[in-house]
Amino acid sequence: MEVSKTCASTSCVCVLLFLWSPGLAMAMAEPSPRQLDKAQDSIMRGISSLVSGAMASSPVTGNWNASSDPCQWNGVNCSAPGSRSSMPAVVTQLSLSGFGFSDATILSSICHLDTLQPLDLSKNFFTSLPGQHLPCPMKDGLQALNFSSNRLSGQPGNLSGFPNLEVLDLSFNYLSGNISTQLTYLPQLRTLNLTSNHFEGPVPTTMVPFLEELALSGNRFSGHIPRGLFGYANLTLLDLSRNNLTGKIPDEFLSFPRLSSLLLSGNNLGGAIPQSLLNLTMLCRFAGNQNRFQGSIPKGITKNIRMLDLSYNHLSGKMPPDLLSSDNLEAVDLTANRLEGLIPGNFSQSLQHLRLAGNLLNGRLPETIGNAMSLAYLALNNNQLAGSIPSQLGKCKNLALLDLSSNKLQGALPAELGNLEQLVNSFTGEIPSRVVQLPKLCNIDLHGNKLNGTIPSSISSLQFLITLALGNNELTGTIPTMPTKLNAIELDHNYLQGQIPSSIGMLSNLEFLDISNNNLSGQLSGPLPDLPRSLILNVTGNPGLKNHTEDSDTPDHMVHTEDDFSWSQNVIVARSKELLQMTITCVNRCDCHTSHYCNSVPSLVMHSGPLGVHKRQAVLPLSPDLKRSDHRTSAGFWACHTLGSLCQEAPCTE
Numbered sequence: 001m002e003v004s005k006t007c008a009s010t011s012c013v014c015v016l017l018f019l020w021s022p023g024l025a026m027a028m029a030e031p032s033p034r035q036l037d038k039a040q041d042s043i044m045r046g047i048s049s050l051v052s053g054a055m056a057s058s059p060v061t062g063n064w065n066a067s068s069d070p071c072q073w074n075g076v077n078c079s080a081p082g083s084r085s086s087m088p089a090v091v092t093q094l095s096l097s098g099f100g101f102s103d104a105t106i107l108s109s110i111c112h113l114d115t116l117q118p119l120d121l122s123k124n125f126f127t128s129l130p131g132q133h134l135p136c137p138m139k140d141g142l143q144a145l146n147f148s149s150n151r152l153s154g155q156p157g158n159l160s161g162f163p164n165l166e167v168l169d170l171s172f173n174y175l176s177g178n179i180s181t182q183l184t185y186l187p188q189l190r191t192l193n194l195t196s197n198h199f200e201g202p203v204p205t206t207m208v209p210f211l212e213e214l215a216l217s218g219n220r221f222s223g224h225i226p227r228g229l230f231g232y233a234n235l236t237l238l239d240l241s242r243n244n245l246t247g248k249i250p251d252e253f254l255s256f257p258r259l260s261s262l263l264l265s266g267n268n269l270g271g272a273i274p275q276s277l278l279n280l281t282m283l284c285r286f287a288g289n290q291n292r293f294q295g296s297i298p299k300g301i302t303k304n305i306r307m308l309d310l311s312y313n314h315l316s317g318k319m320p321p322d323l324l325s326s327d328n329l330e331a332v333d334l335t336a337n338r339l340e341g342l343i344p345g346n347f348s349q350s351l352q353h354l355r356l357a358g359n360l361l362n363g364r365l366p367e368t369i370g371n372a373m374s375l376a377y378l379a380l381n382n383n384q385l386a387g388s389i390p391s392q393l394g395k396c397k398n399l400a401l402l403d404l405s406s407n408k409l410q411g412a413l414p415a416e417l418g419n420l421e422q423l424v425n426s427f428t429g430e431i432p433s434r435v436v437q438l439p440k441l442c443n444i445d446l447h448g449n450k451l452n453g454t455i456p457s458s459i460s461s462l463q464f465l466i467t468l469a470l471g472n473n474e475l476t477g478t479i480p481t482m483p484t485k486l487n488a489i490e491l492d493h494n495y496l497q498g499q500i501p502s503s504i505g506m507l508s509n510l511e512f513l514d515i516s517n518n519n520l521s522g523q524l525s526g527p528l529p530d531l532p533r534s535l536i537l538n539v540t541g542n543p544g545l546k547n548h549t550e551d552s553d554t555p556d557h558m559v560h561t562e563d564d565f566s567w568s569q570n571v572i573v574a575r576s577k578e579l580l581q582m583t584i585t586c587v588n589r590c591d592c593h594t595s596h597y598c599n600s601v602p603s604l605v606m607h608s609g610p611l612g613v614h615k616r617q618a619v620l621p622l623s624p625d626l627k628r629s630d631h632r633t634s635a636g637f638w639a640c641h642t643l644g645s646l647c648q649e650a651p652c653t654e
Helices: 022-028 038-049 105-110 227-231 251-255 275-279 367-371 391-395 415-419 433-437 457-461 502-506 638-642
Strands: 076-079 090-095 118-120 144-146 167-169 191-193 213-215 220-223 237-239 261-263 270-272 285-287 292-295 307-309 314-318 331-333 338-341 353-355 360-363 377-379 384-387 401-403 443-445 467-469 488-490 512-514 519-523 536-538 544-546 572-576 579-583 618-621
Touching: 038 090, 038 105, 227 251, 251 275, 367 391, 391 415
Parallel strands: 090 118, 118 144, 144 167, 167 191, 191 213, 213 237, 237 261, 261 285, 270 292, 285 307, 292 314, 307 331, 314 338, 331 353, 338 360, 353 377, 360 384, 377 401, 443 467, 467 488, 488 512, 512 536, 519 544
Antiparallel strands: 076 090, 572 579, 579 618
């Protein structure tokens, strides 16, 4: 396991990486320099015999067989000690990740490979570390040990006897107790990953002096960030996220001159963001999201930081003018705070992700947004932005995700957005006739605006369109011919006239149709019998639209009013800190009394079909504005309209 020591010139790589993995082993496997040492050859063939029959036929262990050279097996690397050609090869790297081992016998065999340097035993079922109960010559030379995703539990056990170990990964296990006493036995340790275990109490401070990377996220550590940590001046990565830490960020972080990644998200930290963080010149990533930070954002905070996440806090005031202008800035997420004022107009050309949703921002979206030519993700929903969408947004050629919903924007959707070939998700604003310039568009959500005029006939040319939400507007005219692959159409609460067109009957994929509260007329019979029997249809509020006659063969189950639908146990709402977890499935009857989020759910819920977005469970940040969202949004569009990010991940399916 290895962590990037510095921030690269083009991106800030600040995540834990395995030094040794099966894929890497396969890629690095080379012909044996010479015959494998006989003793080690015997050990390797003994290990091979422990591979189960199921694993023996898998791509991972497919070439593990008695007739081949062990140095050619997947996950095995060999080299010759020294330069003497007469010396046999020895095994220097071994990756048995995901082999399904649980028997400690394999560990006793591995212990005799005294030439190993990295050893990867992740994703197995081991309950103890090698050499805890038996002599283990391998421990003397081992430099990296990966025991991630096993079944280790209780105290970490005896870690003595690893004099040269530099990397230790025990993440995603069930370890608990005191780790500090064991770390003193690892004098050369540089990287320690204890992510997602059951450690609790104060953050350990009695550790080896040369530690560079410390990952303790996803445990139960509590209390303040201890000042004892600041004695480890070599730290480049400190991950304390997803614990129960309280208090403020101490100014002593200045003691970390080499710190490049500081991850504190998902705690109960409060107070202001300290100005002293600006003096950490090597800091390229700071994640303090999902805490209780207050006050304003320090001016100059992004001078060195390239990836800043302070979402879901209580920050207030105006954003600093220089916040988005740093030359190397890549990502800023300030979602769900209390920020107000204007969006700064100086945009870095390197900026790729900008999320300012769920604040109190006002004014116009700056025309200088076009300078952010690397922008791929822009979420400004749930603010108070006004005016029109600037045409300069069309210069952001890499833009793939755009959410401007729940603002006060008006005017036409700029035709320049047709140049954004990567943009395949929801829009808000007025829909122009040149929408056909977005050939890959699969979702259109213009619900809840003040659109007028007619629905352009060119919409029929969007062959990948699967959802169309134009409800709650002021549209007039007739319903045009629709794209043939539509799953859901929402045209409710407009001023549409005329009859339901016969072309509707040709939409074989249609599962939801809401044309309620318009001025439609004519008979329901006609195109309706040709539609799928599973169709959910809402036609209420059309005085001139007559129900099917006695001799009509329109299926009774196809016509519904809003009273036919409600929430049931199929909708699961659970709070976990700032998260709302929701599974949406087909709902026939509803009981709203079990959830206090009833004012934000849609009045109709669509059958979980080809839309894709409703097929899976989504864990979404709970915006402060969620309860104030427009509850009139109908099936298939609620998540887009109120939360934004869910539909942005929905695949376009043909």
